[in-house]
Amino acid sequence: MRIELDFIAVLLQWPLLAKGVLWTLGLTAISATIGLVLGTLCAWARSSGPLWLRWVVGAYVEIIRNTPFIVQLFFVFFGLPAAGVKLTPETASVIAMVINLGAYAAEIVRAGIDATPRGQFEAAASLALSRVQTFFHVVLPPALQKVWPALTSQIIIVMLGSAVCGQISTEELSYAANLIQSRNFRAFEAFIIATGIYLLLSIGVRALLNWAGPRYLFGGRRG
Amino acid sequence: MVDFSLWDIFRNLLLAARWTVGLSLMAFVGGGLVGLALLVARTARWPGAERLTAGYVQLFQGTPLLMQLFLAYFGLALFGVDTSAWTAAAVALTLYTSAFLVEIWRGCVAAVPKGQWEAAQSLALNFGEQLRYVVLPQATRIAIAPTVGFLVQVVKGTALASVIGFVELTKAGTMITNATSQPFLVYSCVALLYFALCFPVSLYARSLERKMNVQR
Amino acid sequence: MSSANLAQAPAPIVHIQQLRKSYGSNEVLKGIDLQVQPGEVIAIIGKSGSGKSTLLRCINGLEVFQSGSLSVDGQPLLHSSATAMRELRQRVGMIFQNFNLFPHLSVGKNVMLAPGLVKKTDPTAGAARARQLLERVGLGEKFEAFPDQLSGGQQQRVAIARALAMEPSVLLCDEITSALDPELVGEVLRVVESLADEGMTLLMVTHEMGFARKVSDRVIFMHQGRVHEMGTPAALFGHPQTPELQQFLSSIH
Numbered sequence: 001m002r003i004e005l006d007f008i009a010v011l012l013q014w015p016l017l018a019k020g021v022l023w024t025l026g027l028t029a030i031s032a033t034i035g036l037v038l039g040t041l042c043a044w045a046r047s048s049g050p051l052w053l054r055w056v057v058g059a060y061v062e063i064i065r066n067t068p069f070i071v072q073l074f075f076v077f078f079g080l081p082a083a084g085v086k087l088t089p090e091t092a093s094v095i096a097m098v099i100n101l102g103a104y105a106a107e108i109v110r111a112g113i114d115a116t117p118r119g120q121f122e123a124a125a126s127l128a129l130s131r132v133q134t135f136f137h138v139v140l141p142p143a144l145q146k147v148w149p150a151l152t153s154q155i156i157i158v159m160l161g162s163a164v165c166g167q168i169s170t171e172e173l174s175y176a177a178n179l180i181q182s183r184n185f186r187a188f189e190a191f192i193i194a195t196g197i198y199l200l201l202s203i204g205v206r207a208l209l210n211w212a213g214p215r216y217l218f219g220g221r222r223g
Numbered sequence: 224m225v226d227f228s229l230w231d232i233f234r235n236l237l238l239a240a241r242w243t244v245g246l247s248l249m250a251f252v253g254g255g256l257v258g259l260a261l262l263v264a265r266t267a268r269w270p271g272a273e274r275l276t277a278g279y280v281q282l283f284q285g286t287p288l289l290m291q292l293f294l295a296y297f298g299l300a301l302f303g304v305d306t307s308a309w310t311a312a313a314v315a316l317t318l319y320t321s322a323f324l325v326e327i328w329r330g331c332v333a334a335v336p337k338g339q340w341e342a343a344q345s346l347a348l349n350f351g352e353q354l355r356y357v358v359l360p361q362a363t364r365i366a367i368a369p370t371v372g373f374l375v376q377v378v379k380g381t382a383l384a385s386v387i388g389f390v391e392l393t394k395a396g397t398m399i400t401n402a403t404s405q406p407f408l409v410y411s412c413v414a415l416l417y418f419a420l421c422f423p424v425s426l427y428a429r430s431l432e433r434k435m436n437v438q439r
Numbered sequence: 440m441s442s443a444n445l446a447q448a449p450a451p452i453v454h455i456q457q458l459r460k461s462y463g464s465n466e467v468l469k470g471i472d473l474q475v476q477p478g479e480v481i482a483i484i485g486k487s488g489s490g491k492s493t494l495l496r497c498i499n500g501l502e503v504f505q506s507g508s509l510s511v512d513g514q515p516l517l518h519s520s521a522t523a524m525r526e527l528r529q530r531v532g533m534i535f536q537n538f539n540l541f542p543h544l545s546v547g548k549n550v551m552l553a554p555g556l557v558k559k560t561d562p563t564a565g566a567a568r569a570r571q572l573l574e575r576v577g578l579g580e581k582f583e584a585f586p587d588q589l590s591g592g593q594q595q596r597v598a599i600a601r602a603l604a605m606e607p608s609v610l611l612c613d614e615i616t617s618a619l620d621p622e623l624v625g626e627v628l629r630v631v632e633s634l635a636d637e638g639m640t641l642l643m644v645t646h647e648m649g650f651a652r653k654v655s656d657r658v659i660f661m662h663q664g665r666v667h668e669m670g671t672p673a674a675l676f677g678h679p680q681t682p683e684l685q686q687f688l689s690s691i692h
Binding site: 137 | 552
């Protein structure tokens, strides 16, 4: 039995693929930024916040980590309009990705914060730094540096998970692949190429984050 | 539009959830077996096994599970295999699970101190015996918590099988939403059921991890 | 001090009355009375577990005491008020046994951080002052270096500069040479001696008896949570009154 594969037909559609890649990267970039901020705030709340807040954040983290992303996405896109909030596919995708990453980032950053040696707190207190100042200047930078590999991995996971957003017509890479194969019926080829692009993206984004983190977030020093 | 009661919705979702559980267990067990085979090959240093496993892991960890499902679905069809959504999902999830598990287990084997291998070798045990009687028992102890923890990822992964048409919990949710036009309610129930499946497992994995840390 | 001078004696900069502290049911400070004059150098010695470090850490609020009173510069310690505590810590600096430098910041930034955030010093002035202080402790050229590039003695000297940057009236030294290799102890002690010469009020918990003898105005021997003996170095080291102090002094020779 001869299998005929026609990759050219798919590669000719490279503008669609390129658009998909840009959307995927864009969604990931925005979600990663906001999600990281959200996760850091949640981590702070869990280590230093009032008891009721710790409980709320804890519940948020557990719910997100124990339900599939696709269900969270459908809830945001299909469920919220029934409660009065109408969203475009792109907005819904970003919101779902932010909420998802935020929960995982909260745990990861919290682990970094918890690993701060007690002496650092005492030194900061002795220098009359306030709790907020201590958190942002003394605790957070080394904590981020410690957990950066785990955070990077989680951002990659969210980027790969964004493939699902094509299901609600967000025009990212998997949507592009689906569109192509619906036109020329080269399903296997389209998905192989898209998968290969995802693989390159995950390698590239990891390298980018490993370069950017030390540069912009926590200084290039071994903490 | 026929009026559906909450119980109707819930009952249908529960019935579909059986398939979620079934697919999860199958992928977990199947993936475990494949992963174990890969682990042994890698640990035994069969020629090329290390490179191959690394590439295998990189492939499954660096690409979306959704794409893997699509490829299984359309790829198997290409080879003339009569593919149902169930078969494709089972194959894809099994391979996905095997990649993640072999990576987890590789770390656990590496965590067994080198001295253990050396002691076993000095006692004239062959490789199989070193692995079976000395290293694997210790690696297994370390591996239990993260392996149980990964089961949660597998259960969540089955939700994507809905996209290729497999009728599990998420797909049932979509179908019921279309019938009842109550997405908020239906997807809340779907989330609740996933939570009911995953949260106990997460808690168990965490308690295992705490026990292990105490022992060390 | 004769009674005629008492009326003109300056107010104590640290005034401790009947201080008691317990960890759970274990009482570690059993009623400490102490007055420290501005410019005094006090060495606190004693066995481990005698409460020396705990007493020191009460003075800048790192430890909370249950009864008694403690005031610095006339201001009583208010643990419940975060603002009051930060006020206090601008006047009382501390050097730790394990230095506790901030590993992710350069030496210069370590020194500049607190003045910039707490006193709102502008960066240029802060940097200049930091360089000046680092010169003072003999590390002027290490401004851009990072803590992990320095020896223990150098790190401790940076810690001293960092504490001095806040211009405290009192400096608390908690066994600051105990974690150092013997050959590095001297460089740190020289800096502390120069601070004493300049009139800084110092309270030091230390095992360096020779240094304590040379530099301090008063030595306090603590035993089981109490001030057991107190006096000039000559008196305490030369003529120990109690058997506990005699035993302690002979055990460290």
